[in-house]
Amino acid sequence: MSQTVLISGPPGCGKTTWILNRIQSHRGPSGFLRLVGYPDEGLLQARDGGIDLAWLQDQCPGLLDLADPDQALAPRPANLLALIELPQFQPPADSGLAGLDRRAIPQLEALHLSPDEHLHFGRDDLLPRQDTLDFSSLQALERNLAGSVWDPASLSSFWFELVNGAYGDVYRAKALMNLPDGRAFFCNWMVSREGSQFLPLQTTASPDGRPQHLSRLVVQGKDLDPAAIEVTLADCLLSDALLELEQARLRQQEAPSHPSPAA
Template sequence: MDRYPIYLVTGPCGSGKTTWIHQQLTTSTEPSAYICLGADATPIDLTYITATCPHVKPISAGASWTQLAEIQPLYVEIALQLDLATLKLPVDIESCQRIAIVPKGLIESEYHDWATQTLISEVTEKNVALTALPRFGLTGEVLDPASLNIFWDELIQGAYGEVARAKGVFEIVDGRSFYFSFGVGFPDCTYFELPLLPVLSGRPTRFSGLEVVGNNLQPQLIMETLEDCGLDDNALAYYQEQIKSQLSTESPEEALV
């Protein structure tokens, strides 16, 4: 049996690595696998990829993926903080397709030297010093949508420090899960609902969280603001009952709108 390729995808912060991988995965429905090395306990990209590409097998950080790599196409996204020079994998790196996604204007870099193929993204090169990469686990937290929108606008406009890249998965009170993404040099800020079943009983157990990359960030203030956006148990139970009551009185046609 022929062995499918393993794609190692690297590049600077916010260059479009996840976007490129997502584009490849959506052009085919054949079984594939994906892992983000360095995501650890904040699998934002893994959540986004597997929610929008149901044919993709998710591999959690720290899992053994040698066997999967031998039987199906595997996309390995390499996080910013990992050192390419010392990167070690359970497969031979030289046998993999090494792809660098780089922003417009970046001519030479360690990514160019490491990769076997270099692709230029639509993102323009940014000039933000990257001195911090705080991550925030939010699993079980349910946020008020209006408060979340205000927080996100404040975050990307610099209220908590200079942000080069921010991405997150958030649960809101009506049971839906949303993916947010921002990057300096990106054409647009992105946010959309993930195609997941709504959670309207208790707190969701699926992953949610936030990752921010930038300079002079204030992680404690970010976390405190996110906590202020959240609903306590009593408020959550009240709103969930209101939503379920409303859904039960709608006709099937109305419920589908």
């Protein structure tokens, strides 16, 4: 039996992690949609630019992108679990489907989606509460890093500085970052947690030029300093010449060695 569940909650409460666990435990096809959310006064929503979808599709091959109009027109597979993520700062006044933000309904209808269930972090006991925070003000910063490759040591330094206040009071940060050896990482941090997550993607690229997959940085907080972040990014991202130098060394290490012919 197919099911469509809408999950809402504030930044960093664990929506995507909960959705990943549901997909991995479901014996059947799954699909995902992330709605943009609606800003309340003084609270800016951050457009994730596809980070959540890219991470989930890497971890769950075959996951359907329910934002694709072709998926809306195609027959849905049997036993489909459709999971919809909606950033929402304040708990709805009503429980269940009655609490669904009415502004989301036209977009859902356009994609032929009708939730059977609505769960909100901070309201429903089925969801964890430890990372559900109340925000009085919030800024958002988004940076498209498509094709960018990080110096590994610089990435560690930048992320440490970012979450420890060097560029403003950061509450939430997530990113997809590329390294010269073809690996990519989902970087995730929330002020209510201890430490950051650096989770490797299963999909890797060959160390030969700039990767084609999604790379992006999203930060939410207060008194953010975008100019300082831009300066640091310029120092941390590899130029074409440095990238080729590093990748040439990696390719040389991977090249099979051939024994000398016998005399």
